[in-house]
Each structure stands twice: as C-alpha cells, then as structure tokens.
Amino acid sequence: MAALPDRLLIRRPDDWHVHLRDGAILRAVAPSTARVFRRAIVMPNLLPPITTAAAAAAYRERILSAVVQSDDFEPLMTAYLTDTIDPGELERGFTDGVFTAAKLYPARATTNAEAGVSDPARIAPVLETMERIGMPLLIHGEVTDPEVDVFDREAVFIERHLQPLLERHQGLKVVFEHITTAEAVAFVEGGAPTLAATITPHHLQINRNAMFLGGLRPDAYCLPVAKRELHRIALRGAATSGNPKFFLGTDSAPHTRSAKESACGCAGIFNAPHALESYAQVFEQEGVLERLEDFASVFGPRFYGLPLNGGTIELVRQPLQVPLMLELGGEGDSLQPLVPFQAGETLSWQIRAPSS
Numbered sequence: 299m300a301a302l303p304d305r306l307l308i309r310r311p312d313d314w315h316v317h318l319r320d321g322a323i324l325r326a327v328a329p330s331t332a333r334v335f336r337r338a339i340v341m342p343n344l345l346p347p348i349t350t351a352a353a354a355a356a357y358r359e360r361i362l363s364a365v366v367q368s369d370d371f372e373p374l375m376t377a378y379l380t381d382t383i384d385p386g387e388l389e390r391g392f393t394d395g396v397f398t399a400a401k402l403y404p405a406r407a408t409t410n411a412e413a414g415v416s417d418p419a420r421i422a423p424v425l426e427t428m429e430r431i432g433m434p435l436l437i438h439g440e441v442t443d444p445e446v447d448v449f450d451r452e453a454v455f456i457e458r459h460l461q462p463l464l465e466r467h468q469g470l471k472v473v474f475e476h477i478t479t480a481e482a483v484a485f486v487e488g489g490a491p492t493l494a495a496t497i498t499p500h501h502l503q504i505n506r507n508a509m510f511l512g513g514l515r516p517d518a519y520c521l522p523v524a525k526r527e528l529h530r531i532a533l534r535g536a537a538t539s540g541n542p543k544f545f546l547g548t549d550s551a552p553h554t555r556s557a558k559e560s561a562c563g564c565a566g567i568f569n570a571p572h573a574l575e576s577y578a579q580v581f582e583q584e585g586v587l588e589r590l591e592d593f594a595s596v597f598g599p600r601f602y603g604l605p606l607n608g609g610t611i612e613l614v615r616q617p618l619q620v621p622l623m624l625e626l627g628g629e630g631d632s633l634q635p636l637v638p639f640q641a642g643e644t645l646s647w648q649i650r651a652p653s654s
C-alpha cells in the first residue's frame with residue numbers, strides 16, 4: 299500500500315454557509331473564518347435580520363473591520379427572505395453586487411427565524427424575480443409543524459415544500475443548506491444541475507447520540523439536529539463522492555455559554571477554528587483525501603458561477619489538540635469563552651500558513 303501523504307496543498311477554500319453574528323461575537327469569530335477561507339456566504343439572521351441592501355452593505359463593512367487587515371477575506375452577503383420582502387430591493391441589491399444570494403428560513407425554524415417565510419408558496423413573485431436574475435436561493439429545509447417529529451422535519455420538508463418549489467421554479471438555483479439525511483442526499487443527487495447542497499463538518503462527524511453522551515450535551519445541538527448513524531454515513535458518502543452537487547458549508551454558529559447552557563439552549567455548533575482540519579479528517583478516513591480540494595475549493599464557486607480562488611493553503615499531518623474553550627474576547631469585549639466543535643479531541647491535520 300502506498301504511504302499516506304503527510305502534506306496536502308489545496309487551492310484556497312471558501313465557506314458557503316457561516317454565521318458571523320455582530321458586535322463582540324463578530325470581532326471574536328470572524329478572524330477564524332478569514333484566516334482559512336477566502337470567501338464566505340454570510341447568513342443574514344441577525345436581529346433585526348438583513349432585509350435591505352443598505353443593511354447588508356453596512357454589515358459587510360463591520361465584518362471587514364473585524365478581520366485581520368492582511369487577510370484578503372471577501373464576505374458574500376445574503377438577504378433574509380420574509381413574507382413581505384420587496385422583490386425590487388432584492389434585484390437592486392443583487393445587480394449592484396451587494397447580495398450574492400437570498401436565504402429562506404421557514405418562520406420559527408431556528409435561531410432568529412421568527413421573521414422567516416410562513417409558506418414558500420406565498421413568496422412566488424420573489425422567487426420568480428430571483429429565477430429571472432439568476433440569484434441563488436439558499437434554503438433551511440425543515441418543516442416547523444409541531445406534529446412532525448424533530449428528526450423527520452428535513453425529510454418532510456422535501457415532500458411538502460422543496461419538491462413543489464422546484465417544480466414551480468425550474469430555472470431557480472437552489473442550495474439545500476446543511477443537509478442531514480439520506481433522503482436529502484438522494485433528493486439532491488436525483489435533482490437538476492441547478493440543485494446543490496452544503497454539508498457541515500459536524501454532520502459528517504457526529505450522529506444524534508453525541509447530544510446524549512453521558513448527559514445532555516448542548517454543544518452538540520444544532521439545527522437541523524444530527525440524525526441516526528445511517529444518515530451520517532450517507533452524508534459522508536455524498537461529501538466524499540466527488541459529485542459537484544455537494545460542497546463545503548460549515549454552518550459555524552457561535553453562541554455564548556449562557557445561551558447554550560440554558561433551560562432553552564440555542565441551536566448552533568461553533569466549528570470555524572478547525573473546520574477545514576475536521577473535513578480533512580473525514581476525507582482521510584474515507585480514503586479520498588485527494589477529493590478534499592474539489593469539495594472545499596472548486597464545486598462551490600462553480601455552482602455559484604464565481605471564479606475559483608488563486609492561492610493555496612497547506613495542511614500538514616500533525617496532531618492538533620482542539621482546546622476545551624477559546625477566550626476570544628478582544629480588548630474591551632467582555633465575551634464569555636466559546637466552546638469549539640470537537641473540544642478536547644485530537645485531529646490529525648493542521649493548517650500551515652495560508653498564502654495568496
């Protein structure tokens with residue numbers, strides 16, 4: 299058997315789904331993303347949500363002031379769809395280069411989704427506009443019907459909403475975000491080339507048992523919630539298959555300690571500090587490390603119709619101990635430590651210095 303490589307040079311990657319938040323948390327977490335990823339699709343679920351091009355442009359400036367100036371990081375901004383959003387505002391924002399895409403949260407599906415869409419069928423004029431101008435629609439694919447079991451909400455969303463939406467808008471580019479089930483994998487595989495999906499490192503690494511390992515583990519709780527092992531296996535198959543419909547989106551979603559450890563704890567896993575290393579571990583375990591570059595750096599930009607990044611990033615095989623907590627608060631910020639994904643674990647790859 300050939301010896302395993304101990305270094306891996308790949309084209310600079312992008313993160314096609316991240317939560318950077320605002321204020322002190324933004325200043326704390328944005329450098330972790332900008333250190334590794336050249337671009338990132340930034341989620342708009344702030345309070346209040348980003349629904350105008352002016353708000354997105356101002357948020358982009360705050361992000362750029364939060365990252366290390368020498369990083370050539372480019373935040374790609376998204377609009378938050380509501381029942382009443384003006385299609386004209388979306389179109390202007392997209393043609394002016396402020397919005398890269400728009401995000402559909404079913405109302406109340408997750409963090410700050412209260413203002414989300416009550417029924418995707420009700421925003422048909424918005425989706426028609428997006429279809430006409432080639433603006434991608436990013437979907438949080440879960441029903442919010444309390445009668446539906448939490449673990450079935452993604453699969454039911456496909457039947458009730460996604461399939462009909464794609465039939466109504468056959469030219470619309472759609473990213474089914476952070477997929478978590480074998481049903482979603484099969485649906486995307488069988489769909490048109492205009493349908494793709496992002497896959498997070500945590501859904502490749504954990505199944506639902508992680509939330510109950512010796513007690514209740516809020517750090518393993520995110521939405522869509524991790525599912526049974528068979529689903530994790532299907533996701534690993536999809537991510538490492540070389541199929542261009544599946545690409546990297548971390549869904550890194552930091553919350554303060556008190557927001558995670560609470561009687562009603564927030565959903566979200568903060569994986570930004572070691573996301574690429576975590577993906578590398580998965581690709582290595584699956585025996586296809588050579589496919590990491592396409593997943594991380596090629597399939598996303600191709601789907602979005604954006605140029606591939608220049609520059610490279612080097613991964614080296616060296617044990618990386620993930621800290622139990624990260625004290626990320628900058629000067630003047632009294633931020634609680636954040637617990638990173640895989641805290642206390644040892645990963646097998648580390649990033650050497652990125653270069654552009």
Ligand code: DOR
Pocket residue numbers: 317343408409438519520521522551552564565566567
């Ligand atoms: O786990 C999640 N956290 N899932 C989401 O959809 C939202 C995100 C957040 O903003 O915290």
Ligand code: ZN
Pocket residue numbers: 315316317341549551
């Ligand atoms: Zn998200």
